[in-house]
Amino acid sequence: MQVFKADVVIVGAGGAGLRAAIAAAESDPAQTIALVSKVYPMRSHTVAAEGGSAGVVQAHDSFDHHFADTVTGGDWLCEQDVVDEFVRECPREMVQLEHWGCPWSRKADGHVNVRAFGGMKIERTWFAADKTGFHILHTLFQTSLRYPSIRRFDEYFLVDLIVDEGRAAGVLVVEIASGEFTLIEAGAVVFATGGAGRVFRENTNGGIVTGDGMAVAYRHGVPLRDMEFVQYHPTCMPGTGLLFTEACRGEGGVLVNRDGYRYLQDYGLGPAEDKPRNKYMELGPRDRLSQAFWHEMQKGRTVDGRYGPVVHLDLRHLGEARLHERLPQICELAREFMGIDPAREPIPVRPAVHYTMGGILVDGGCASPMPGLYAAGECSSVGIHGANRLGSNSLAELSVFGKRAGEAAMRYAREASRADSARLLQLAEAAATPARALLTGDGSERIADIRREMAQSMEEGCGIYRTGERMQATCDKLAELAERYTRVRLTDRSSVWNSEWLLAIELGYQLEVARAMAHSALLRRESRGAHQRLDGFEARDDVNFLKHTLSTRAADGVPQISYQDVKITRSPPAVRAYGAAQHAAEQAAQGGAV
Amino acid sequence: MTGQTKTVAVLRYRPEQDEAPVWQEYQVPYGDDTSVLAALNYIKDELDGTLSFRWSCRQAICGSCGMMIGGKPQLACKAFLRDYPERVTVEALAHFPIERDLVVVMDGFIDKLQKVKPYLIPREMRALEDGEYLQTPEEMDLYAQFAGCINCGLCYAACPQVGLNPDFLGPGAIALLHRYNLDSRDGGQAERMEMINAELGVFNCTAVGYCSEVCPKMVDPANAVNVNKMNSARDYFFRFLRPAPKQGGCR
Ligand SMILES: Cc1cc2nc3c(=O)[nH]c(=O)nc-3n(C[C@H](O)[C@H](O)[C@H](O)COP(=O)(O)OP(=O)(O)OC[C@H]3O[C@@H](n4cnc5c(N)ncnc54)[C@H](O)[C@@H]3O)c2cc1C
Ligand code: FES
Numbered sequence: 001m002q003v004f005k006a007d008v009v010i011v012g013a014g015g016a017g018l019r020a021a022i023a024a025a026e027s028d029p030a031q032t033i034a035l036v037s038k039v040y041p042m043r044s045h046t047v048a049a050e051g052g053s054a055g056v057v058q059a060h061d062s063f064d065h066h067f068a069d070t071v072t073g074g075d076w077l078c079e080q081d082v083v084d085e086f087v088r089e090c091p092r093e094m095v096q097l098e099h100w101g102c103p104w105s106r107k108a109d110g111h112v113n114v115r116a117f118g119g120m121k122i123e124r125t126w127f128a129a130d131k132t133g134f135h136i137l138h139t140l141f142q143t144s145l146r147y148p149s150i151r152r153f154d155e156y157f158l159v160d161l162i163v164d165e166g167r168a169a170g171v172l173v174v175e176i177a178s179g180e181f182t183l184i185e186a187g188a189v190v191f192a193t194g195g196a197g198r199v200f201r202e203n204t205n206g207g208i209v210t211g212d213g214m215a216v217a218y219r220h221g222v223p224l225r226d227m228e229f230v231q232y233h234p235t236c237m238p239g240t241g242l243l244f245t246e247a248c249r250g251e252g253g254v255l256v257n258r259d260g261y262r263y264l265q266d267y268g269l270g271p272a273e274d275k276p277r278n279k280y281m282e283l284g285p286r287d288r289l290s291q292a293f294w295h296e297m298q299k300g301r302t303v304d305g306r307y308g309p310v311v312h313l314d315l316r317h318l319g320e321a322r323l324h325e326r327l328p329q330i331c332e333l334a335r336e337f338m339g340i341d342p343a344r345e346p347i348p349v350r351p352a353v354h355y356t357m358g359g360i361l362v363d364g365g366c367a368s369p370m371p372g373l374y375a376a377g378e379c380s381s382v383g384i385h386g387a388n389r390l391g392s393n394s395l396a397e398l399s400v401f402g403k404r405a406g407e408a409a410m411r412y413a414r415e416a417s418r419a420d421s422a423r424l425l426q427l428a429e430a431a432a433t434p435a436r437a438l439l440t441g442d443g444s445e446r447i448a449d450i451r452r453e454m455a456q457s458m459e460e461g462c463g464i465y466r467t468g469e470r471m472q473a474t475c476d477k478l479a480e481l482a483e484r485y486t487r488v489r490l491t492d493r494s495s496v497w498n499s500e501w502l503l504a505i506e507l508g509y510q511l512e513v514a515r516a517m518a519h520s521a522l523l524r525r526e527s528r529g530a531h532q533r534l535d536g537f538e539a540r541d542d543v544n545f546l547k548h549t550l551s552t553r554a555a556d557g558v559p560q561i562s563y564q565d566v567k568i569t570r571s572p573p574a575v576r577a578y579g580a581a582q583h584a585a586e587q588a589a590q591g592g593a594v
Numbered sequence: 595m596t597g598q599t600k601t602v603a604v605l606r607y608r609p610e611q612d613e614a615p616v617w618q619e620y621q622v623p624y625g626d627d628t629s630v631l632a633a634l635n636y637i638k639d640e641l642d643g644t645l646s647f648r649w650s651c652r653q654a655i656c657g658s659c660g661m662m663i664g665g666k667p668q669l670a671c672k673a674f675l676r677d678y679p680e681r682v683t684v685e686a687l688a689h690f691p692i693e694r695d696l697v698v699v700m701d702g703f704i705d706k707l708q709k710v711k712p713y714l715i716p717r718e719m720r721a722l723e724d725g726e727y728l729q730t731p732e733e734m735d736l737y738a739q740f741a742g743c744i745n746c747g748l749c750y751a752a753c754p755q756v757g758l759n760p761d762f763l764g765p766g767a768i769a770l771l772h773r774y775n776l777d778s779r780d781g782g783q784a785e786r787m788e789m790i791n792a793e794l795g796v797f798n799c800t801a802v803g804y805c806s807e808v809c810p811k812m813v814d815p816a817n818a819v820n821v822n823k824m825n826s827a828r829d830y831f832f833r834f835l836r837p838a839p840k841q842g843g844c845r
Binding site: 039040042043044045047048092095096098099100101103104105106107108109110111112131134135138142143145146154177206207208239240242329332333336337338339446447448452490491492494495496497498499500 | 639651699744
């Protein structure tokens with residue numbers, strides 16, 4: 001086994017991991033930072049983000065508005081103190097990206113432009129055409145090259161966290177090209193490993209989004225918080241699940257059913273008007289839009305497509321020129337994959353899994369309950385998304401909390417005493433054993449079968465609408481799959497670029513995360529944000545469930561569910577209204593205040 | 595899927611067992627929206643778990659899945675079985691050493707990207723408190739195209755010079771260098787010029803233009819290379835007329 005001694009090790013080189021690495025390097029250039037990623041950094045899934053990143057800039061906007069939109073959007077399951085800090089830091093971080101070269105779209109006068117996004121009262125979404133994540137990721141990667149103290153481990157795969165006397169002391173990784181193990185010792189560890197959307201069947205996520213960091217932390221006793229909240233994005237490509245960004249609607253695209261009717265007006269989001277209006281209709285939040293699709297489907301008002309029911313995203317009225325300026329990638333996707341020109345035909349769309357609101361439990365400073373372990377980005381639950389994330393808040397999160405995590409980890413590493421190297425090596429050898437065993441196991445189960453059944457079961461039990469019965473069935477199915485997983489057999493036993501082996505390890509991670517999601521969902525007997533039930537728990541229940549769910553792994557792999565209070569500072573739970581209903585509620589509140 | 599199948603022939607190479615690459619054929623069910631990547635994933639899951647290839651986003655933006663498809667450098671997620679009447683061949687990207695199957699060694703390519711100082715070297719410093727640098731949409735248009743490179747490596751597989759001389763900086767890295775040189779906020783052109791003038795810079799290019807033809811993002815690296823040939827020639831010429839410009843000040 002190879003050994004590398006770092007001061008801070010960061011696992012994940014997407015937006016969050018790269019931002020953390022730069023922050024750590026800037027806060028102390030004399031320390032060594034190991035940056036590990038199972039793919040080259042610019043392949044990380046941040047690259048696929050299209051729409052934009054939030055940050056208050058306009059004179060008529062305010063931090064209070066961004067705060068209120070976020071907390072309301074999250075159906076009051078947000079840590080309000082953390083949201084407050086977050087919204088204040090967003091604009092500065094967006095400017096920082098600009099100073100590093102990010103090509104934000106501009107207004108004629110040279111200032112940065114912002115666009116409308118779902119659930120946001122005022123336009124505050126910074127964008128780089130419809131390739132925002134791509135540009136953020138490449139800007140961060142390229143900027144990171146300026147810091148010689150960042151030592152990259154590209155295409156190294158996280159196998160385990162090394163925990164010594166209750167403290168995170170390094171990671172065990174495998175070099176994909178050779179199959180060799182490396183122990184990276186470190187004073188502090190940051191996980192920035194992204195989301196877990198691939199545990200579902202139809203999703204917008206890249207193949208690498210398999211919840212690895214979540215599962216590894218979880219196996220070491222760190223709780224996963226709010227895992228039942230999984231976001232369905234309402235406008236995805238049937239079959240592949242590829243995303244048509246919310247910016248389509250921000251730019252004025254509309255959703256219609258089989259009768260050409262803008263059905264969202266039937267679900268508390270109206271009235272329908274010609275011009276897009278923030279927080280109305282198509283610019284409502286994602287959970288509401290995906291739920292409306294489901295209802296239309298029940299009513300038989302969707303269109304039958306080749307991959308099941310669809311509705312139409314109509315962009316034709318925007319005209320070819322604007323479509324190509326503002327939504328070039330969308331045009332390309334529709335053309336290449338569906339043979340559709342959005343300037344001439346509406347695009348068939350349906351909801352698909354998009355984002356994991358929950359993740360590794362951390363405080364506002366990105367520290368997990370395990371000393372020395374930090375987390376940032378989609379793999380973490382820092383508390384800003386609550387029960388439903390607002391689009392464009394997560395790219396902003398990568399910068400704001402990536403930076404915090406990098407700085408905090410560096411501070412911790414400088415003060416922490418180092419563990420004994422010989423002992424760490426022993427721990428690493430032990431941690432490598434299960435991975436090695438997987439390679440030579442001679443059971444009869446195929447990983448592709450288990451993965452397919454898992455994704456199918458998650459969709460059935462933990463989809464847009466849920467019932468106790470179906471969630472229980474999913475919990476049972478996942479237990480069965482976890483048992484079968486112990487008997488998988490690989491057909492590839494080689495060392496060089498054995499991707500079947502990595503897929504098998506990832507499948508183990510996915511099963512952990514899926515179980516945490518399903519069990520968390522089953523026990524939340526209310527409906528809130530992205531968690532909607534049909535079996536007598538249709539309403540939000542603030543008396544019993546204004547609480548975070550914590551899932552902790554028991555020794556037998558079964559998730560143990562407990563609850564944690566939500567930090568409410570200045571926005572007590574209220575009715576979550578959009579469209580005209582929200583307007584009326586605001587008027588009433590103002591009237592009451594006078 | 596229509597129930598029909600198509601032959602996908604993959605050039606396999608497993609260094610631990612194969613002395614040389616060998617062709618292997620698979621029958622894959624397909625429909626008119628089946629991408630080559632989807633076909634490879636079908637093979638991996640259903641027919642042969644030992645086949646290795648890189649992929650992630652499935653939407654032509656992460657740059658992982660470059661390979662030779664029907665003999666041409668393409669992204670597997672952006673190439674479709676429907677376009678190959680009977681049979682489609684899939685091989686590792688040309689001009690890169692094969693690591694295994696469809697996976698090539700990318701290290702040299704990544705090194706070249708790193709070498710060109712692909713980051714903003716500000717023309718003037720600005721504090722975060724002072725907000726963003728101003729840049730008009732017209733100024734942005736100058737470099738926007740070159741900022742669209744996804745680092746997939748297809749242009750290297752297309753470039754005959756990279757084939758002859760693996761040390762040639764190559765189209766992608768030159769496009770990236772050009773992207774920063776053209777950015778109105780940047781003042782690093784002089785620093786990057788060294789790279790361009792160096793022996794392995796632009797003059798290796800024989801203007802074949804195939805790099806731009808295969809680019810999946812219409813970055814047009816050939817254009818970047820050509821403009822830099824002119825810049826480099828001018829730079830060379832000016833050396834005899836006046837002292838070399840100070841670092842950071844040339845524009
Ligand atoms: C299609 C799409 C569009 C989106 N659009 C928007 C948008 O417009 N606005 C917005 O705010 N949000 C958007 N999001 C959400 C947002 O992009 C993501 O939440 C965010 O990019 C996640 O970044 P990250 O740094 O946490 O993780 P990622 O970018 O996913 O990076 C994870 C990193 O961890 C590494 N890693 C993972 N597992 C391992 C392992 N086992 N070993 C080693 N390394 C590992 C990976 O290699 C990678 O480097 C979008 C998401 C999708 C899917
Ligand atoms: S899978 Fe990302 S470019 Fe093809």
